Amino acid sequence: MASADVLIVGGGLAGLVALRALQDGLGGRILTKREGAGHFDLGPAWFWPPHREVFELAREFGLKYFEQFEDGKAVLERSSRVHTIPNPQEDSQSFRLEGGTGALIDGLQSKIDKARVLLGRKVTCITEKEDALEVLASTERAEERFTAHRVIVALPPRLALHGVKFSPSLPEPMVKAIHRTPTWMGSAMKVTVGYANDPSTAPFWRQRKLAGYGISDKGPCQQIHDHCSGEGPNMGCHALFGWVDEDHPWKKLPEAKRKEQVLEQLVRLFGKAPTVEDACRWSN
Structure with a gap:
């Protein structure tokens, strides 16, 4: 049975920050797919002025960030009619990282001792013993037990609640x-699309004085x-x-049909089909 003073459950942004603070396939829901000179954030992409820690990490790792483009009109699709409207997101002031949010994970991984990171294990139970906490984890082959004086659970709260058994149970107010x-x-579910482009020109929607922001009651993407x-x-x-809400029937379609419907929607709203498409689901 392996033991440690502090054991961290979860290898996403929160888990990596916790690991580095203790000086001792990561990234959690952050997933950046890099293709050529561009990147697609298939997980989280935006951060806002109150997220001071993200700005601090970006500065520490020498990462450049830029404001989300919102100049121009939005496109509204309602009752099968498409027209432009003033952009309601124009003053939202959200930011993104050059290189994608995956660059944060790359920076944090460069600062930690990877020998102290165990992948391919699912924590199923955390039990309080007399003098330590016991953590039960499962792999494809067997179960493993770890002990620690403290355990940091760096998982989305609902995922921890439904995926990990706590003994004794968590306090009812916390639950x-x-x-x-x-x-x-x-x-x-998040969908990203890329267009073949001339680097010397602006995206075609910007040339048409559009912000690239679309709202649709037909879908499959509710927002673009x-x-x-x-x-x-x-x-x-x-x-x-764009993203698709959890109860949209599009999610149950075969992948080829999903892509077909996304391409059709982008032609309806913006008038041009993309050349590259990808999709990724964000898990609870």
């Missing part, structure tokens, strides 16, 4: 608070946003992204 707290975009990899000479791929 109720977890049930009341949704996981941001927890069950949405500009997803270019940067601005100016660092723009990289011209791209859009």
Whole structure:
């Protein structure tokens, strides 16, 4: 049985930050797919001014960030009619990282001792013993037990609540608070699309004075946003992204049919089909 002073459950951004603070396939829901000069954030992409820690990490690792493009009109699809409207997101002031949010994971991994990271294990139970905490983890082959004086659970709260057995049980007020707290975009599916582009020109929707922001009651994507990899000479791929709500029937379609419907929607809203498409689900 392996033992440690502190054991961290979860290898996403929170888990890596916790590991580095203790000086001792990572990334959690962050997933950046890099293609040529561009990148596609298939997981989280935005951060906002209150997220001071993200800005601090970006500065520490020398990562450049840029403001989400929102200049121009939005496209509204309602009752099968498409028209432009003033952009309601114009003053949202959200930011993205050049290189994608995966660059944060790369930076954090460069600062930790990878020998102290165990992958391919699912923690199933955390039990309080007399002088330590016992953590039970399962692999494809067997179960493993670990002991630690402290355990940091760096998982989305609902995932921890439903996937890990705690003994003794978590306090009832905490359980109720977890049930009341949704996981941001927890069950949405994100779709990214890339367009073949001339690096010397702006994306075609920007040339048409559009922000790349679309709203649709038909779908499959309820919202669509500009997803270019940067601005100016660092723009990289011209791209859009959208997300599909958890109860949309599109999620149950075969992959080829999903792509077909996304392409049809982008033609309806923006008038041009993409050349590259990808999709990724964000798990609860």
